[in-house]
Amino acid sequence: MIDKIRRFVEWRIVGIPDTRLPKTDKVDIKEAEKVLIDWPEETAKPSVGLTRDTNENPHWTKFRRFLKNNRFDFEIFDYHRSDWLETAKNYDLIIWSPNSGPAELDEMKRKIYILEKKLGKKCFPDYETLLLCDDKVMSTYFLKMNGLPVADTFISNDYYEIEQMKTKLTYPLVSKRFHGASSREVDLIKNLGQLSRFSRKVFSFYGKKCSNAYFRQKNYVYFQRFIEGEGMDLRVNIAGNVITGYFRKPKHNDFRASGSGLVIKEDLPDEAIEIALKTYSAIGKAMLGVDMMRDREGKYWIIEISPFIGVITPIQLKVNNVAGSYFLSEDGVLDFRAENYWPQELALRVFFEQTYLSSVEEWKKKHIDPALRRGSLTKRIGNS
Structure with a gap:
């Protein structure tokens, strides 16, 4: 509660910029086995730019360990700067360490698209992977297209279709926002009335408030069948x-x-x-x-x-x-x-x-x- 109040004061009242620095590991990263690659001597290794993330359990430190153990030449690449495009030309491959959050992922998508599709650079993860990253709507479409056993899911951007379908859906429904982890923005819709109130908020001019202070759920619903079973x-x-x-x-x-x-x-x-x-x-x-x-x-x-x-x-x-x-x-x-x-x-x-x-x-x-x-x-x- 104290941390929540502190964040509210700093971000909403004082207006302190959200300039989080890259994180390091809180655990001994060496407790895991080394991962080594059998790289042919006659094959040149790419020059690598490594980005850093601000997640509590960072990705970039594990990537750095792999690169060091396998003797890849790399540099830290600060992709937030205005000269990111010019700097990226120094590398054959850029390894991205995704931060969670729609604003962060949007920045990465734009830049990876330019690097891959226009400049011919290699990126990990690539643009297609990033489209699936923390996007439940996109990943559900992909699962359905490939005939995989995804739980029954109703996704619509049409308010009037939702109103027509609400009597045909089976309750309860699990409502999810396209972005978010650890069950944030996951709600249980128990009946017709709750669904109507929910969809009216989502399709309102301002959209539905979310845990991200700068982001709202707007003009779409994602309803998944509630699976009765073990509960786990x-x-x-x-x-x-x-x-x-x-x-x-x-x-x-x-x-x-x-x-x-x-x-x-x-x-x-x-x-x-x-x-x-x-x-x-x-x-x-x-x-x-x-x-x-x-x-x-x-x-x-x-x-x-x-x-x-x-x-x-x-x-x-x-x-x-x-x-x-x-x-x-x-x-x-x-x-x-x-x-x-x-x-x-x-x-x-x-x-x-x-x-x-x-x-x-x-x-x-x-x-x-x-x-x-x-x-x-x-x-x-x-x-x-």
Whole structure:
């Protein structure tokens, strides 16, 4: 409460500029295994510009560790400055460390588009990945297009269609804003009256107030079917052939599991891993977090995806109370090893392999598709 009052005074009354500095890690970054890439001697390494983020659990420090361990030449690239375009010409590749927030992502989208589409520079993440980053509307369209088991979702930018559909929708509904993590801007719409009041606010001249002081939900709704089941959600993280994940429980008298802080790290269901792998293959990018819930019939439904994973600790999975990761082999075996990695480092290795040493399709044919074609996964846990 004291911090909230302090922020209100500083930002709303005094008007102190929001000039947050790049963060460093609060944990020992070296507690994770090193991620090394087998780089051919005859292949020149790109010169790299590395951006820094202000997230509490920063991405850029993990990228820096990977670059140092694999002997890539890099410099810190300050993309906020007016001379960013001229400075970017010094690099073959720019590694972006996304900050959360619509204003921050908008800046990155504009600049990555120019660098990739107009100047021919390589960027990680690329423009297409960034379109899916923290955008539930865009990612849901993508999931539907690829025939993946996404929970029934009604998205509309038409107020009159919403009024017509409100008697046909099944309540309760989970309303989400396109942007936001940790269950911010997630509400339960229990009946017709609540839906009407909600949509009137959203389609009003000013839109609906959000947790971001400078941003409002305007002229769209995102309603997802409320899944009756265990109450927990499940996160599966994939970066390359390395798979981790955990369960999240909602707090008492709350339906929202994400952001609750109640995390259960134990073995992942085979079906959920298979769904996540199919989604990862369809997305075709370096890393992916897939959030799912299981209904009363035992079927898993995707409720959200995240193409950029941020974690507090490299320990994201435990099997038989042993921390580690699953490694997917071509024969469909999930080999559990007591090894823990930063997903950002794993993703960067995948990006280099897909971009400089092969292609996305060649990489998938080697590392992911053979296991999926077998139709079933087998776990090998052993004495980890």
